[in-house]
Amino acid sequence: MKKLDYKTYGEFTNELLYLKYDSQIIYEGYTDNLITSVSGDLELKLNYGMSYTSSVIARKSGDYIIWIPKIPLDSDYRYKTIIISSKQFSELWTFLKYKEEDDLEIIKNISADELKLMWMVGARGIERIDDMSYLIKSVKKNINALSTSLEHEDAIFYNLIENRWALKKDEIIEGQDYWKSIIAYLDKGGYEEWEVFKEDNKENLYIHLGNGYCLPI
Structure with a gap:
């Protein structure tokens, strides 16, 4: 904690x-x-x-x-x-x-849409964001490139951006420092990198909500 x-x-x-x-x-x-x-x-x-x-x-x-x-x-x-x-x-x-x-x-x-908002907000561009549709457009436009690890998970990644979440689990957990970070690179906004996912030592994938907190996919 x-x-x-x-x-x-x-x-x-x-x-x-x-x-x-x-x-x-x-x-x-x-x-x-x-x-x-x-x-x-x-x-x-x-x-x-x-x-x-x-x-x-x-x-x-x-x-x-x-x-x-x-x-x-x-x-x-x-x-x-x-x-x-x-x-x-x-x-x-x-x-x-x-x-x-x-x-x-x-x-x-908290709702699934609000969890998605948390996940995406750090990857936004510099536009004013009025609702989730604006946020999705801003994030997609702001992505410069994907790390090699994320390229292998790109279908999951873009599905999470574009579609409503229907999570099997909604339990937030605190990840471990040694978990692998899977990154997208950004063009504008407050950050140059977006830690999209975390991966544990058993290769389980988690949505990274920020600051080490994760959501099982």
Whole structure:
């Protein structure tokens, strides 16, 4: 499980929060500006230490709380795969003096489309993304080349991009550091490489949702 670190400082009425996930800062600013549920979903307005925010929405899968991208995505939208345990969620909410039970009630179970959104968002180009169809077009246009390993799995790869997911399993697992990465090379956007799949030492293939978290195919 990735580590979640946080601390507050300053006066109570203007309290500042410093929040890190997996050793990377994901929010620094006023505590009251981090969380909202105005849209009907539990939402974090992350800024990654920058002056602008990129919102993520909470979803559930088993014992995980998963923060997914919020569409539409502007060209400067940033996203990092953030998955925490229910225990980490409870500890953070208690630290921030929020009522955990109230917010847990509004968190929906994650859907296959939302898992696909997580998988693809880092491979987008620089266009504004208004829905999944825009995202698919952007990702396909942004792929420069496939690694040799991915060329052998290209049928599975493009099927996952173009079609709706009907997964036999929806259990998210944390991959091992020694698992092989299978990569697509990108033209524009925030990254030059997309870790599409992970492969374990038994040659089992997994969709890589980001940050080491995987989904069995």
